[in-house]
Amino acid sequence: MRFTDGFIPTLREDPAEAEIISHKLMVRAGLLRKVAAGVYSWLPLGLKVLRKVEQIVREEMDRAGGLELLMPALQPAELWETSGRWQAYGDEMMRLTDRHEHSFCLGPTHEELITSIAKELRSYKDLPKCLYQIQMKFRDEIRPRFGVMRSREFLMKDAYSFHADQASLDRTYEAMQSAYSLIVERCGLSFRPVKAAGGLIGGAVSEEFMVLADTGEDVVVYCPDCSYAANLDTAASKWHTAAPDEPLKERVKVHTPEKTSVEEVADSLNISSDRLVKTLIFKTGEKTVAALLPGHKGLNPVKLAGILGVGEVALYEEDDFKARPDLISGFVGPVGLSDAVIIADHSLKTMRNFVVGANVKDYHWRDANVDQDFGVDVWADLVYAEPGELCPECGTGRLEQMRGIEVGHIFQLGVKYSDKLNAKYVDDGGIERPFIMGCYGVGVSRLVAATIEQKHDDRGIIWPASLAPFDIHLLLLSKDEEVKIDADNVYEELSSGYDVIYDDRQVSAGIKFADADLIGMPMQVIIGKKWLETKSAEIKLRATGERFEVEAGDLLKWIKDRRQRD
């Protein structure tokens, strides 16, 4: 395409609204324009990239046995009421009412809808099936940000699989796992699959695909010595040492006036904070939960929510304490605690003679012990894994952290939705059973942003060949009429085998160079001074900056060879 026929509005300056590099570059390079908070128009150049990612995703899904379909974005409330998520999804769901006062939402995800469709699968003979679509999703994010990285309307590939047994689900899950790796690899990105929490979508087994980038919103904990990698939300570690072999003592009440924080109590008793057990009180619907963990560790609320099987947990606030006069803020402890579920971190099993709150203002117990002084209802991993701690899998590597962008997430759902929505098939014994399900998502539009986040320099975007909107950027730098005619011919010639953007604008060379680097096609073919002298073009590779002089007659062959090599 001739530049003058295209619509590529490039900007010299960074837009004020953009914070991260990919957002700045997407606006500056003319891929994207903002319409409202978290809502964007994709301009022609941006759409070309989006379509390329979409096509890669489609090809890999098809190869993995997926069947494409298209469901509506507009969905009736009734469907969501049967699964209970019309309420559960909360403010994040975009809701609307039609002229007949019927409630609808713009789909934030499609488990409900796909499950209703899957009811057509009647027999175990129809299984397994994996259905997918590539479609706009709508989520009224609390805080949209970073351009299309976290927007309220975004392109997603979502797939759902239906199985008669766990082994079948495992096979599809693995096929998706490798399909996802291939998708991210084909986009030319370095990434890491990591263990993840199910969240609102739910499910026991789940993995996220993280594109590594400093600006990523997620933290990945990984082991440099083995393959272990997990989202910080779920990452485990081996950190507590064996029990000090000291005899159990009788607990003693100590006066700790005004000492409410871990540090203050530890200081006033002249002990280190790891000899103190803190008790955090949470409310989860009807229940009150007391979480016990060592004083020097941080509580991971995602783990706690997972153990309790709820979407999120909320710490007790002032008003909650007023409603429970037996709980004294700052002095809460497990000894004598009633009407609360006690969940303790595994590390407490090996702790002895520790300090806990006494449930009396200004007092703590010292030399308290599990069993002897209080019981524990649930043992669990409640704490954050920290860098430097030992890997939970190999046991020898020291964990490290890095940031990542979640571009894909796969889940084993089990019967969570099929049960509620009464989606069943008949097994070989003639008995009705709910489908065993999996679901698999890729953020297609986010993948575009993630690519730029990883592939750019201070001049602009560096597209990998697989996603570049054009293969070749042809620059005409001479005003000479004959050279112009030659350049037109080169454009025709290259266009026979490649998608070419031809900068035929009447602007200075500097502008053409700057725009070419900004919009980032992998290969620039420059026709300028040397053409007059030797009929040769200069080829510049965007990624490395390498330049080659190639004679007119050799252009096609040179480009073909080079592209095969790369």
Next chain:
RNA sequence: CGGGGUGUAGCGCAGUUUGGUCCAGCGCGCCUGCUUUGGGAGCAGGAGGCCGGAGGUUCGAAUCCUCUCACCCCGACCA
């Protein structure tokens, strides 16, 4: 929603503290002409803004007051 901040030409900004010197200004971009053409050219001329919106104070408001809307950043959420 809580905390912080910003709305002035297509984009990036100054002016607001201390009302008048602003029927609003700068850089980039845009239009016309001439010159220029290998890393964001020069000269000359020109177009473009009811200063986010509504109301108020005042002889006079981009500037002060009230209300309102939008957007951005920090937190909980997630592809």
